[in-house]
Amino acid sequence: MRMSGAKALVESLEKERVEVIFGLPGGAIMPVYDVLLDSKVRHILVRHEQSAAHMADGYARASRKTGVCMATSGPGATNLITGIATAHLDSSPIVAITGQVSTSQIGLDAFQEADMIGIASPVTKYSFQPRRVEDIPVTVKKAFHIASTGRPGPVLIDLPKDIQMDSAEVEFPMKVEVRGYRTDYKPDPEKIGLAAEILANSERPLILAGGGVILSDASEELQKVAETILAPVATSLMGKGSIPEDHPLSIGIIGMHGSKEANRLIYEADTLLAVGCRFSDRTTGKLDEFCPASKVIHIDIDPAEIGKNRCVDLAIISDAKMALEALYRALTKTLTEKKDTAWSRKLKEMKETNNVKTENSGRDLTPPKILKELRRVLPPEAIVTTEVGQNQMWASLYFKVLKPRTFITSGGFGCMGYGFPASIGAKTAIPNVPVVDVAGDGSFMMTENSLATSVTENIPVTVIILNNRMLGMVAQWQRLFYNRRYSAVSLGDVPDFQKLAEAYGAEGLRIGSVEEFSRAVKESLKSEVTTVIDVPIDPEENVLPMVPAGYSLKDVIG
Amino acid sequence: MPKTFIISALVEHKPGVLYKVSNMFWRRGFNIESVAIGTAEQEDLARMTITIKGEEKDAEQLVSQLEKLIDVLKAARLDPQKAVIRELALIKLNASDPKIRSDIFHYVEVFRGRIVDVSPTSAIVEIVGSKDKIDAFINLTRDFGLMEVARTGETALIRGPESVRIDV
Numbered sequence: 001m002r003m004s005g006a007k008a009l010v011e012s013l014e015k016e017r018v019e020v021i022f023g024l025p026g027g028a029i030m031p032v033y034d035v036l037l038d039s040k041v042r043h044i045l046v047r048h049e050q051s052a053a054h055m056a057d058g059y060a061r062a063s064r065k066t067g068v069c070m071a072t073s074g075p076g077a078t079n080l081i082t083g084i085a086t087a088h089l090d091s092s093p094i095v096a097i098t099g100q101v102s103t104s105q106i107g108l109d110a111f112q113e114a115d116m117i118g119i120a121s122p123v124t125k126y127s128f129q130p131r132r133v134e135d136i137p138v139t140v141k142k143a144f145h146i147a148s149t150g151r152p153g154p155v156l157i158d159l160p161k162d163i164q165m166d167s168a169e170v171e172f173p174m175k176v177e178v179r180g181y182r183t184d185y186k187p188d189p190e191k192i193g194l195a196a197e198i199l200a201n202s203e204r205p206l207i208l209a210g211g212g213v214i215l216s217d218a219s220e221e222l223q224k225v226a227e228t229i230l231a232p233v234a235t236s237l238m239g240k241g242s243i244p245e246d247h248p249l250s251i252g253i254i255g256m257h258g259s260k261e262a263n264r265l266i267y268e269a270d271t272l273l274a275v276g277c278r279f280s281d282r283t284t285g286k287l288d289e290f291c292p293a294s295k296v297i298h299i300d301i302d303p304a305e306i307g308k309n310r311c312v313d314l315a316i317i318s319d320a321k322m323a324l325e326a327l328y329r330a331l332t333k334t335l336t337e338k339k340d341t342a343w344s345r346k347l348k349e350m351k352e353t354n355n356v357k358t359e360n361s362g363r364d365l366t367p368p369k370i371l372k373e374l375r376r377v378l379p380p381e382a383i384v385t386t387e388v389g390q391n392q393m394w395a396s397l398y399f400k401v402l403k404p405r406t407f408i409t410s411g412g413f414g415c416m417g418y419g420f421p422a423s424i425g426a427k428t429a430i431p432n433v434p435v436v437d438v439a440g441d442g443s444f445m446m447t448e449n450s451l452a453t454s455v456t457e458n459i460p461v462t463v464i465i466l467n468n469r470m471l472g473m474v475a476q477w478q479r480l481f482y483n484r485r486y487s488a489v490s491l492g493d494v495p496d497f498q499k500l501a502e503a504y505g506a507e508g509l510r511i512g513s514v515e516e517f518s519r520a521v522k523e524s525l526k527s528e529v530t531t532v533i534d535v536p537i538d539p540e541e542n543v544l545p546m547v548p549a550g551y552s553l554k555d556v557i558g
Numbered sequence: 559m560p561k562t563f564i565i566s567a568l569v570e571h572k573p574g575v576l577y578k579v580s581n582m583f584w585r586r587g588f589n590i591e592s593v594a595i596g597t598a599e600q601e602d603l604a605r606m607t608i609t610i611k612g613e614e615k616d617a618e619q620l621v622s623q624l625e626k627l628i629d630v631l632k633a634a635r636l637d638p639q640k641a642v643i644r645e646l647a648l649i650k651l652n653a654s655d656p657k658i659r660s661d662i663f664h665y666v667e668v669f670r671g672r673i674v675d676v677s678p679t680s681a682i683v684e685i686v687g688s689k690d691k692i693d694a695f696i697n698l699t700r701d702f703g704l705m706e707v708a709r710t711g712e713t714a715l716i717r718g719p720e721s722v723r724i725d726v
């Protein structure tokens with residue numbers, strides 16, 4: 001069939017069953033936008049390209065489909081980069097399409113030219129720049145294949161304008177093969193046997209579940225393994241939700257702002273089963289002193305993760321779901337059912353005493369109370385996104401996640417401004433569940449213009465601003481480690497978020513107590529427009545417990 | 559203690575690949591000693607021989623990171639004991655003095671090099687061999703008024719039937 005490059009691109013996207021593209025046009029991508037007018041694919045216009053990438057990312061994490069974002073060349077394309085980098089560090093499958101200047105102008109510093117392959121390479125899984133119309137269908141197919149398989153990640157397609165306008169005979173492949181790309185990692189049965197033996201014989205096993213468990217939909221298998229060996233399950237921030245956090249074996253997240261249980265128990269464990277996690281510094285604290293007394297078994301689909309940060313005793317390169325399934329089968333063969341062990345009794349005691357302690361703190365409107373109340377009013381399948389900073393850490397400590405893919409946060413990149421657009425992306429993917437962004441005032445101001453998109457495109461979400469009039473997390477560090485010398489962290493009392501929301505046509509509410517908060521959230525879930533709930537909190541509030549950067553996990557403050 | 563190790567990588571022979579490979583090394587903090595690249599046994603592939611200085615524990619990680627790049631089809635560490643390793647150097651020397659001129663001829667013979675160009679005042683020597691041998695020759699000729707050196711960096715293949723290749 002003879003068609004233009006732009007048409008070939010859009011048809012290829014349709015064949016990948018793309019339902020929605022988040023983007024913003026410009027000169028170098030106009031031919032594609034022109035074709036989009038006649039396509040079934042929905043386009044959602046953003047107000048800043050960074051948000052387009054975050055929306056595609058939130059869409060992907062909530063739905064396990066690949067998200068798509070689009071921008072023009074040069075500034076449009078570079079605005080995507082922060083969002084692409086965010087998806088890269090959290091292994092989120094997105095395909096980013098950018099216009100490029102015409103091939104005859106590439107390299108001449110033409111108007112709105114940027115070397116996107118060069119800029120994007122370090123933050124993408126792969127990047128393409130098709131130079132012939134005929135190559136477009138294959139490129140798109142490869143891009144979706146690479147983005148969504150193995151360890152997922154962002155892929156860029158940078159498309160010169162003349163290639164969008166030229167015509168040629170094109171064919172749409174059913175399947176593609178990418179030389180040099182492997183995804184067929186299956187667990188080695190011998191190593192599974194060995195792992196089962198080590199785990200069955202350990203007295204104090206502990207499981208550390210990372211984002212890989214969620215990406216490979218391995219939560220059920222994880223839970224079965226944990227229950228068989230009675231191992232407490234800690235998660236990384238990215239792994240939050242891989243086990244229901246009300247499960248008796250769940251001990252919450254580990255690391256800098258981890259739970260006391262998780263950070264303490266890891267020191268006593270004699271075997272650590274780490275699944276789909278990359279031992280990031282925020283998770284391990286000082287690496288030399290991380291689980292010093294235990295054997296480490298590491299399951300990961302990315303061979304380059306093995307030994308990157310933590311040396312391991314046994315590595316299983318495999319999809320997490322397949323490995324955990326095999327491990328469960330191997331365990332049930334050798335292990336007669338474990339009843340109570342000294343280790344599991346210890347865990348129980350620890351959880352009981354801690355529960356009593358956290359219940360009463362004097363003030364009414366504290367972040368822990370707000371987040372616990374939020375859990376109470378939201379259904380289990382509701383999706384919560386977060387911004388970055390104290391709000392994110394309070395959410396991870398106090399909001400118990402009950403299902404995988406319902407907690408969406410920028411873990412690896414720690415990108416302020418992520419949560420709100422990501423919540424819009426998630427709501428686009430799963431329109432029938434409530435979606436709530438837990439925000440800080442600083443973060444929200446980075447992408448608040450997405451209110452326009454949310455309102456005009458009818459994608460209602462709820463934003464809860466834990467408003468401390470501060471860049472709170474930085475203020476906390478200055479309070480604790482810089483002798484209260486506050487530098488550039490006060491945001492003042494502006495803007496008035498209630499009015500700001502109203503200016504965009506959204507609803508704005510300000511609340512003064514937990515009851516009002518509760519009512520406001522419930523109302524917002526029924527509302528047909530986005531609701532911004534301003535929750536004034538004490539700017540002196542710290543996120544505790546915490547482990548200072550570079551210290552070992554047992555050096556907990558608070 | 560940092561060690562030198564040699565990696566042989568088969569990569570796609572197309573624009574941008576060298577950038578992606580070198581960028582990976584830079585980003586992960588590995589220091590490249592030398593890279594030699596040229597077309598491999600299949601026309602659309604290139605072979606890169608990369609010499610790295612690093613800790614022993616880094617070697618495996620480095621190969622994994624390389625193989626993770628989609629444009630890298632295969633990568634492996636070469637055991638220097640089981641590999642043929644060569645480098646080519648072109649060395650231009652100042653040869654205006656007749657005494658020095660004859661010394662140069664003598665040394666070139668000892669090092670099994672070749673004189674590939676002469677002018678009334680200069681000579682270009684070609685030497686193929688191990689990195690050490692070329693270093694030694696360069697050090698020796700420094701006093702003669704060494705003018706210019708161009709080295710290819712080490713290139714290598716495993717001895718015997720074993721190899722780093724893909725079937726088509």
Ligand SMILES: Cc1ncc(C[n+]2csc(CCOP(=O)(O)OP(=O)(O)O)c2C)c(N)n1
Pocket residue numbers: 387388389390391392414415416417439440441442443444466468470471472473474
């Ligand atoms: C884009 C970006 N810029 C800067 C930072 C550094 N940073 C981390 S947390 C934080 C403060 C966040 O403030 P706010 O969004 O108000 O949340 P709070 O900590 O008060 O809950 C900053 C500036 C970042 N993570 N991302």
